[in-house]
Amino acid sequence: MAEQQYFKPRSVDEASALLGDHPGAVIIGGGAYVRLGSRKITTAVDLFDAGLDYVRAGADGLELGAMATFRMLETDSLVNGYADGVVSRSVERIVGVQMRNITTVGGTLYGRYGFSNLITALLALDAEVALHRAGRMPLERFFTTKPDPGDILTGVILPDLPWRAAWRDLTRTVNDYAVLNTAVAVREGQARVVVGARPGRGVRCAEAEAALLAGGEGAADKAGRAAAAELEFGDDVRASAAYRRELCGTLVARAAREVLS
């Protein structure tokens, strides 16, 4: 292995220059899942000191820096006050305080983790990501675009929209990753139903959203049934696909009832 280098840039511009000078350099966001010794990382660029660990009210909405931790999302009053606190609820029981102090927004989004609660919550709120070079784009587009290894995710923008939102998940133990998770959000003329840990990552469910928009008697149950029928589920160590499908109907209906009440 070549000699290893570890950089801690003090700004995003400095980080960007380092990536330009060191092709193949790996960005260290949270670091929780980066086994430095086991991967062939010759150059690491750690964003810990790059000034991205913020939660703040911006011009277009709530801004979550790429290095904002889950613990910050869990405890920050702005995040708790946004969309019925659904982002805070999505992360507040994950593993433990220690893990939540190192798990970051950017690390989670770049990981595209199927089990991620945060991804499910952000997709339901029309979150945008901000990239240093590519600029802003909807989160879903970020997931379906091939990442530019020279670019840096600087943060997430949650637009100032009057969402009513609710969170539901089921875990086998209190602090485990979810067997299934869902976020439901509604505002005038708009509905979002996102289901994740299927075990694939969170995705929107158009038919369930249509059921919520149609409204009327039993709309929440209809949305649950629609999501269960429409989405793909799989088996893993936590649950079978069949169990997840059943669970999906229940959790989506419960979250939908909460936002419609």
Next chain:
Amino acid sequence: MKITFALNGRETTWEIEPVETLLEALRRHGLTGVKQGCDTASCGVCTVLLDGKPVPSCAVPAARVDGHAVLTVEGVPEKARAVGEALAAEGADQCGYCAPGLVMSLVAMEQEPGPPDEDKIASYLAGNLCRCSGYASQSRAIKKYLGGKP
């Protein structure tokens, strides 16, 4: 590479490998109060405070702490003794391997706003696993420690 940081309140410069975790670097330099547990950031045994916040040192690159402050159980000997005595009095410690991490989480919890009631203790310490004693005796011991503080 060299890192300079505040270790238990004292400015410290170490030669480290860029691939080392903070846990590895601490133990290699003799701070063996910090234990290795699951090595996957899940058990809390390796908890230290980084800039006052509890983190799993097994998942923090040692290079990251350059310019920052690290507090380990070696830096809080009086609290460690008091927590240890409370754990022993309630029979909440068998092997004791989880105790240093628990002490550090307690030190951090005491800085948090709000009273340390049962719910707060349970949620704040959920990331510190103990496989010997169960948590009822540990919870009693922690309440005793918090209640008996000067």
